[in-house]
Amino acid sequence: MSEVSEENSKKAEDVKSEANEYFNKQQYDQAIDLYSKAIELNPNVAIYYGNRSLAYLRTECFGYALQDATKALELDKTYVKGYYRRASAYMSLGKFKLALKDYETVTKTRPNDKDAKMKFTECQKMVTMLMFQKAIAVEDNKKSIAESIDLDSMAIEDEYSGPRLENGKVTEKFLLDLMEHYKNQKKLHRRYAYKILLDVKDYLEKQPTLVDVTIPSESKFTVCGDIHGQFYDLMNIFQLNGLPSTTNPYLFNGDFVDRGSFSVECIFTLFGFKLLYPNHFFMARGNHESANMNQMYGFEGEVKAKYTAQMADLFTEVYNWLPLCHLLNNRVLVMHGGLFSVDTVTLDEIRKTDRNRQPPEEGIMCELLWSDPMPSLGRAPSKRGVGVQFGPDVTKKFLERNKLDYVIRSHEVKADGYEVAHDGKCITVFSAPNYCDSMGNKGAFITMQGHTMEPKFTTYEAVPHPPVKPMAYANSILSLFS
Template sequence: MTAEPNGAEEEITIEAKEKAEKAKEEANKLFQAKKFESAIEKYTLAIELNPNVAVYYANRSFAYIKTEAYGFAVADADKAVTIDPSYVKGYYRRAAANMALAKFKDALRDFRIVVKSAPGDKDAKAKLVECEKIVRKADFERAITVDTSKKSIADTLDINTMAVEPSYDGPKMEDDQISKDFVEAMMETFSKQTVVHRKFAFQIILAVRKMMLETESLVDITIPQDAKLTVCGDIHGQYYDLMNIFAINGLPSENNMYLFNGDFVDRGSFSVECILTLFAYKWLYPKSFFLTRGNHETDDMNKVYGFEGEVKAKFSQQMFELFSETFATLPLAHVINKKILVVHGGLFSKNDVTLEDIRKIDRFKKRQPDSEGIMCELLWSDPQLMPGRGPSKRGVGIQFGPDVTEDFLRRNNLDLLIRSHEVKDNGYVVEHNGKCITVFSAPNYCDTIGNKGALINITPDLKLDYKTFEAVPHPNIKPMAYASQFGGLFM
C-alpha cells in the first residue's frame, strides 16, 4: 500500500524531494476537486518519493476518510505521528477515522492530545466534549446491562393510549391497518417536509419488528413468472432520490418486487422518511418487499452519522431505541431463485462458510454485530481485484478476491453475488469475472461525490437489467445535519 518509514529517516535526494512536493501539490488540487481516488494515487507517489514527510501521510489519511477507507486512514495517521510526534493534524486525522469506526475511546485519546496542543481551537474542544459524552454514555450503558432478557421498548409501548389530536391533518390509518392509500399519502406528506403522527410511525415499526422476529437470517426469494425483482443498494437517508427510484421504476406492488440491500439511514438528513417508507412497504407487501440489514443499521454508526440525532429531533429517544431493536431483527442475506446471493457487504475470512451457516446466525442473541465473524463480514467486507484475502481498507471485515468469490459460489451452488456498501461512479460495477456485482443507489452521495445511482431489475429467468440515474433536488438541509459535532469530520 505505502512505503514504510524505516525507523531512521531515509536519505532522499533533492530531486526526489522536489518531485514529491510536486506530487503533493497535484494531489491537493485533486482533493479540492473532490477527485479523492486520484488524490490518493498522487499522495502515494509523494510518499514513495519521500517517505519521511508527515503531512503526506496525514493528507492521504484525509483522502481515505473521504472514501470511507477508515482502516487505511488510521494507518496513515499512525505513520504521520510516528514521523513527527508534534504534528497535531496527524492526531486529528486519526481521531476522525476512529470516530468513523465507532472506536470512541481511541478517538478520545487523540482529541485530548489535539486540545492540549491547541487549547484555543474551539472546534477541537467541541469535538472532545462530544466524544467524552459518547464514551461516558457507552460506559454507563454497559454498566447497567446486567440482564439481556430485560423488557424491550416494544413491550413497553401501548399504542392504544396514543391519541391522535384533532389538530393533526396528516394521513391516518383505518382500523390500525396499513393500506396503499395511507403509504402514498405518507410519502407525499414526507415530500412536504412534514412527519406523520408518532402513533402511526410506532405502528409501522412495531409491525415490521413482529414480522422480522419470525424471519430467518437468510431469506429465500422466488420471483413469480409475472413479476420482476428490483435490487437497490444504499440510499443513506436520501429520501427524494428514493422517491425518484419509485418514479422511474414503479411503486412497489406484488408484481413489482423490491429488495433494498441495507444502509437505509445515516449521512443523508431524511433518514426517518426513508426508513418509515421502506418499513411501511414491508408491512404492506410482506411477500414481495424485502430489506437486508446494512452496517449502518447498527447503534454505533447511528450515533456518529446522524440517524439517532434525527429520530430524536423529529420524534423521540424512545423511537430511536425501537428502531435499534428493529434493525437488530432484519435478515442478513437473501437468495434469489436459489442462484443469486444478496448481502450488504461481502464474503468471509474462512473458506468453508455455507448458506446454512448464514441461515443459522442467531442475530437476536447478539443485537449489535461484533468486530469479526460471519455476521460482521456480511455487513462490512469488500471485494478486491487481486486473488486471496486482505485486510479491510475500512478497518472492519475483510477484502476478498475473485478466487474467494468463485470458490464460495461453487461450493454453495450459486451463480452470482450482489452486494452494495460502496459508492461507484456509475452506480454499479461488475467485478470478479462477472461473479460479483456492487450496486449503490444514492446518487451524488452526501451532495459531494457526483456519482450516479443504480438499480438492478431481475426477471424470473434471472436476466439482469441495470438502470442508472442522477440525483434530484432536495430541500436545503445538508447531509449529516443531525450528526452533532462530528458531521464535518466525514464530509
C-alpha cells in the same frame, strides 16, 4: 528512513501540490492516487501520509485512514494533524476511548491549543455518556422497548390531517397518501409511526437470517442498494421503475438511513411497503442499521428531532431483526457488505447465524455487513477497519462451494451507481445518487427476470430536495473531526 534523491524530493512536493488541488475539488480518489505517488517518490514525509489519511476519511476508508495517520506519527511524533486524523478514524470506527487518548496526547504536548482542548473535552463527554449508557443497558437488558409502548395513550388530535391506518393496517391508499405527505415535508402521526414499527418488528422476528426468495420465470425483480436517507431519490426510483406491488417486487439491500436528512421518511415508506407486501418486498440489514452508526451519522438525532428518544431505541430493536441476506432462486446471494475471512462458510452457516444483536467486530455477521471486494487475489485487511477485502478467487470459491451464479452487494459509492467485478461474479449496486450532495455519482438499481437471473442496470441522476443538508442531524462531535 529511506534515502531519497533531491530530484525525487522535489518531484514528490510537486505531486503533493497537485494532489491538494484534487482534494480541494472533492475529487478524493484522484487525490489519493497522487498522494500515493508522492509517497513512492519520498516515503519519509509525514504530511503526505496525513493528507492521504484525510482523503481516506472523506471516502470512508477508515481503516486506511488509521494506518496512514499512524505511519505519519511514526515518522514525526510532533505532527499534530496526525493525532487529529487518527482520532477521526477512531471516532468513525466507534473507538472513542482510543480517539480520546490521541487528544490527550495533543493537549499535553500543546497545552495552549484551544482547538485540541475543545475536541478533547467533547470526546471525553462522548466516552462518559457511552459508559453511562452501557451501565444502564446492563440493568435494562431484559426490558423490551416494544413492550413498553402504549398506543392507546397516543390520541389522534382533531387537527391532524395526514394519512391514517385503516383498522390499524397499512393499505395502498395509506402509502400513497404517506408519500405525498412526506413530499410536502409533513410528519406521520406518532401513533401510526409506532404502530408500523411494532408490526414490522413482530413480522421480522419470525423471519430467518437468510431469506429464500422465489422469482417466477417470467417475472421481473428489482434490487436496490444504499438509500441513506435520500427520500426524494427513493421517490425517483419508484417513478422510474414503478411502485412496489405483488407484480413488481423489490429488495432493498441495507443502509436505508443515516447521512441523508430524510431518513425517517425513507424508513417508514419502506417499512410500510414491507407490511403491505410482505412476500414481495424485502429488506436486508446494512452496517448503518446499528446503534453506533445511527448515533454518529444522523438517524438517532433525526428520530429524536421528529419523534422521541424512545422511538430511536425502538428502531434499534427492530433493526436487530432485519435479515442479513437473501437468496434469489437458489442462484444469487444478496448481502449488504460482502464475503468472508475464511473459505469454508456455507449458506447453512449463514442461516444459523444469530442476528438479534448489534453487529460484532468479526465473524460471519460482521463480514456480511462490512466487507468489500478488491481486484487482487486473496484477502487483505479492510480499508474500513472492519470486515475484510476479498479477491476474485475468494468469490469463485464461495460460489462453487455453495452452487451459486454470482453475488450482489452494496455498501460502496460507485461513479455509475454500480460496478461489475470478479469476472462478473460480484456486483455492487448503490442507489443514492450524488451521495451526501457532494460525490457527484449516479445511482442505480438492478432488474432481472426469473428465468435468466441476468442483471440489467438502470442508472439515474440525483433529483432536487428541500434545503436540508445531509448530516443535519449527525452527532455534533463529527463536525469537529475534519
